[in-house]
Amino acid sequence: MTVTAVQAPERPAHRDPNVLRWLGAYTASMIGDSVYFMALAWAAARTGSASGTGLVLAAGSIPRALLMLGGGVLADRLGPRRVVIGSDAARAVLVLALAVILVLTAPTVGVLLVVALLFGAVDALFLPAVGALPPRISTPGQLARIQGLRALAARGSSIIGAPMGGVAVATGGPSLAFAAAGVLFALSLPLLLSLRISRLAEPETSGEAAAAATAPNAWHDLVGGLRYIRRHRLLGPLMLVIALSELGFVGPLNLGLILLSEQRGWGASGMGWIVAGFAGGAAGSALLLAVRGRVPRAGLVMSLMALVGAVGIAALAQVPTVALAAAVAAFVGLTAGLAGALCGALVQTAADPAYLGRVTSVSTFFTYALIPLSYPVTGAAIALWGTGPVYAVSAAVCGTGGAMGLALTALRRAELPR
Numbered sequence: 001m002t003v004t005a006v007q008a009p010e011r012p013a014h015r016d017p018n019v020l021r022w023l024g025a026y027t028a029s030m031i032g033d034s035v036y037f038m039a040l041a042w043a044a045a046r047t048g049s050a051s052g053t054g055l056v057l058a059a060g061s062i063p064r065a066l067l068m069l070g071g072g073v074l075a076d077r078l079g080p081r082r083v084v085i086g087s088d089a090a091r092a093v094l095v096l097a098l099a100v101i102l103v104l105t106a107p108t109v110g111v112l113l114v115v116a117l118l119f120g121a122v123d124a125l126f127l128p129a130v131g132a133l134p135p136r137i138s139t140p141g142q143l144a145r146i147q148g149l150r151a152l153a154a155r156g157s158s159i160i161g162a163p164m165g166g167v168a169v170a171t172g173g174p175s176l177a178f179a180a181a182g183v184l185f186a187l188s189l190p191l192l193l194s195l196r197i198s199r200l201a202e203p204e205t206s207g208e209a210a211a212a213a214t215a216p217n218a219w220h221d222l223v224g225g226l227r228y229i230r231r232h233r234l235l236g237p238l239m240l241v242i243a244l245s246e247l248g249f250v251g252p253l254n255l256g257l258i259l260l261s262e263q264r265g266w267g268a269s270g271m272g273w274i275v276a277g278f279a280g281g282a283a284g285s286a287l288l289l290a291v292r293g294r295v296p297r298a299g300l301v302m303s304l305m306a307l308v309g310a311v312g313i314a315a316l317a318q319v320p321t322v323a324l325a326a327a328v329a330a331f332v333g334l335t336a337g338l339a340g341a342l343c344g345a346l347v348q349t350a351a352d353p354a355y356l357g358r359v360t361s362v363s364t365f366f367t368y369a370l371i372p373l374s375y376p377v378t379g380a381a382i383a384l385w386g387t388g389p390v391y392a393v394s395a396a397v398c399g400t401g402g403a404m405g406l407a408l409t410a411l412r413r414a415e416l417p418r
Helices: 017-045 050-059 061-078 080-104 109-132 140-193 206-213 218-231 235-253 255-264 267-292 298-316 322-350 353-385 387-407
Strands: none
Touching: 017 050, 017 080, 017 109, 017 140, 050 061, 050 109, 061 080, 061 109, 061 218, 061 353, 080 109, 080 140, 080 353, 109 322, 109 353, 140 267, 140 322, 218 235, 218 353, 235 298, 235 322, 235 353, 235 387, 255 267, 255 353, 255 387, 267 322, 298 322, 298 387, 322 353, 353 387
């Protein structure tokens, strides 16, 4: 008599203590980020220099852009958990030290500028590493669900962090807000230290991976990672889709939305309703993935959602009322959020374990480092041609990413693991 072993079903990510520890650490860090930026803005404003305030707020993006790809190299060399723990510890020490300084003396542009630059440099290490952790804490079949949980945590952190920072500033000034941010960064450390890290499966390109692991220096690692992405049948096109989607999406939905609200006379309250609509739609897509866990034909769905979301972006500049604009924004948030989460899950499942940090750093680079540079272009274009044409062009850029996904067989047929 033959006895057939029955494989136990894998534990859903939202019921996995290991994933929940990672999610708690990530959420604490994201809330700390929101509190930190709120405190930095108020501390910079108290220096009394408008130009200095703008310089301080923009300073962190410079090292973030310059060092982001290097952060991916470091994550692959040292392991992403080590880099996340080190960067969160560094952020905690940095902002707690600033809190002490501000208790003893008034804020100066010079001190805040140094802190902003250092914080941006540490962020360039943290972001690729934290994005490379999910495949090491759960099974491949749960990665889409983890992306949904991560998106929910990011949305919730923004909702919680900004009011928390405002209350802290109102109660005890920027020093108390910086102290709160430092405590939140520190809270993530015991959760990260308790994570169980799985050894990833051997990749198909194990020869290339072994060569990468013994590369003589970080520069060779970086070049090797970029070459690996360029040659990969799925990752190269996915990076183009990410770049096009972010380029067409971020400007109109951030700076463009402010200018649109001013032109229509909707004011800050109207813009608030539109942003809330977008956040609600994005949270809905994140919840869908967190609960469902897997979307069949992920590449096809991702591409279609990018195309449909592009239509919503173009429509946003044409709607006559705040209520309708908020509804369209919710639709854009739902479609774009689903496309982005599926894209992230596909990146993580397709990437060779030896290159995962570098692959994550490239996808993160477009979102956090390169795309904010589009703000001045968006502002100048709206000043010249108005919101309608600019939103139409932005929608076309986003739609190109979706169309590329449909046109390329590797993307259109991409599937997430079962």
